[in-house]
Amino acid sequence: MSAPRRRRAFDWSAAVIAALAVTAAVVVYFRDGHERFLAILSDDLGLFGWMLPKVLAGCLIGSFVTLLLPRETIARWVGSESGLAGILFATFAGAIMPGGPFTIYPVAGALLAAGADAGAACAFVIAWTLIGYTRAIVWELPFFGADFVLWRVIFSLPLPILAGLAARAIWQSMARRGDAA
Secondary structure: OOOOOOOOOOOHHHHHHHHHHHHHHHHHHHHHOHHHHHHHHHHHHHHHHHHHHHHHHHHHHHHHHHHHOOHHHHHHHHOOOOHHHHHHHHHHHHHHOOOOHHHHHHHHHHHHHOOOOHHHHHHHHHHHHHHOHHHHHHHHHHHHOHHHHHHHHHHHOHHHHHHHHHHHHHHHHHHHHOOOO
């Protein structure tokens, strides 16, 4: 069982996104004027206010997952020593997990923090993206019919498993070299 990852004090990805946002804001302000800048800022703040409760709920769900399931259980089911069964379990869990990205990504992050390995987290997210039953029921069945949905799911099934196995192998290789944080 691996130790929890230490958080870095500085997050480069957030800094890059912040720099891009500020640069875009300055360009819009000077190119399109004060009124357009305020209109875009107002729309963005509205979107932020609409998304914030969903992101908060997803983070809380992810946190509760780590509290409800003991670290040893998560490591046994989807940890690095769980083998193919762990990847299959993560694929199944991702395929049946309801919700949008506001739920899925915090849950995947919480599973990683609680002892799941990168391969299982990849299989979980990719299965939700490719196989997710809620999208199939709500959108695909009415538009495309059962035959299309069945064949799409059949062809999609191996992809999260293969991606999970590849991610696990790469992550373990990086860990052996000392590159993984």
